[in-house]
Amino acid sequence: MSSLKVHNSYTREKELFTPITLGYVGMYVCGPTVSGESHLGHARPFITFDFIYRYLMHLNYKVRYVRNITDAGHFEEEGREAEDKISKKAVIEKLEPMELVQKYTNLFHWAMHQFNNLDPSIEPTATGHIVEQINMINTIIKDGYAYEVNGSVYFDVKKYAEKYPYGKLSGRVLDDLLETTRDLDNQDEKHNKQDFALWKAAPPEHIMRWTSPWGEGFPGWHIECSAMSKKYLGDQFDIHGGGMDLQFPHHESEIAQSTICNHKIPARYWLHNNMITINGKKMGKSYNNVIKLTELFSGSHPLLMQAYSPMTIRFFILQTHYRSTLDFSNEALQAAEKGLKRLWEAYQLLLKLDFDPAKEIDEKIEEQFYSYCREMDDFMNDDFNTAKVLANMFSLVNYINSFKSGALENATLSAECFAFVKNHFKSYVENILGLKDESGQEQDKLKGVLDLLVDIRKDARSKKDYATSDKIRKQLEQLGILMKDEKDGKVSYSFE
């Protein structure tokens, strides 16, 4: 079997993955800023790093997955004044800042569970780690790579770049940055334009504030990730993940801060997922083109022709490689919805299939099953190519369905092969890709009622009373229950 290779943004190459400690993986992923509701764009990194987390565990690594909650506001420098994102919104909604943070944190957790994302091992909050951040800033100041001005502390990028490769991750050249950095407010405090804030002095109206050696203020955006990853994963850990848009300045700054504090680059492998676009444009708050997750699940958004379930979204994301952009459209999501349904129903059928002594074992097909399954491991090992994994699954879906009715009706597989394939499918569909049954409502009582209706309909049909049989089927269809007459005279139903 092949070994896991991952595309490392830091080197821009696909590299063999070797953890620092044999058998253990430390992974840090930038989490949400809980100042608002999550949207479709946010779903991508969390689903991406969820299947990466799941696959690493599948490879028997013991993984510590740390994903932060950014609940301390950062400045919003769109207009004139630097304002705290969270405190500003809190005034609007007349809520306590932490009340707002709690609300959106809860909503975020709810959405993550809808997507069947596993909880991270640790989910630290920025506000819970102010002390660690202050300590880290102190270390950087002592080492001479940061300076204080009017109660704010800035990182000296120019000095850092003399000794370290600043810009390597994001492909920046410092001189270019000097020329292209725009004029922003409060820039006059900085020695150089490309310096970034470690700590910001809080203006009087700022609600979220903490006492620090430099006066009352709040932490800069980048320092929280450095402080929390160090605390829970150590000076250097294996994987740092996040969206591509975080490469610069966020991750570049993290590298600079941590390198000064810990004398080494914080993570060995930097993984970045690409964006979800809508009409070719990145979905983002600043573009005013976001579709919130709650809107997506309920279909209540002018751009949506219908509601899309969390698993449809998950499948949609899995169908493309995580480093490619993914364009949203109703057409694309409807295609994903149908594809997922076919995959899931074939998977359920597979679980019911077994070696049939009355039929002949088809060795050629058996070999196909084995090779398609084994290939899936190679695909995942090749930088998590879930798109190819799914392609193989659909090749097997055809075979599986053909056992029921079609070319393979008179064929069977050995008991060993069936066991292997069932096990493999279960492991991939449920454990690695993280898909789950959404029909859910198939409770026993409902099942009993449906069986009764199937019975009544059968009687009607035997009497050629098609008016009654069609009435039953039609009305059930309106309720979202499809009744299907099988070739062998049996009747099956599925939920839309």
Add this chain to the structure above:
RNA sequence: GGCCAUGUGGCCGAAUGGUUAGGUAUAGGUCUGCAAAACCUUUCAUGGAGGUUCGAACCCUCCCGUGGCCUCCA
């Protein structure tokens, strides 16, 4: 303006030198009282122009288009 990506069928997307995956859609067929599902078959693509090569979606050059980052951003 700088840096970096990218352009594959109706739509969403795999694939980095050797029969252009897969999903969905379209068309026809099998099955069926009809329908659905399923299966089989089928139509449709590598932005443009050169170059390298026996051979290019893939490598090189130029052009055109789009996007991302440079500022909060998944």
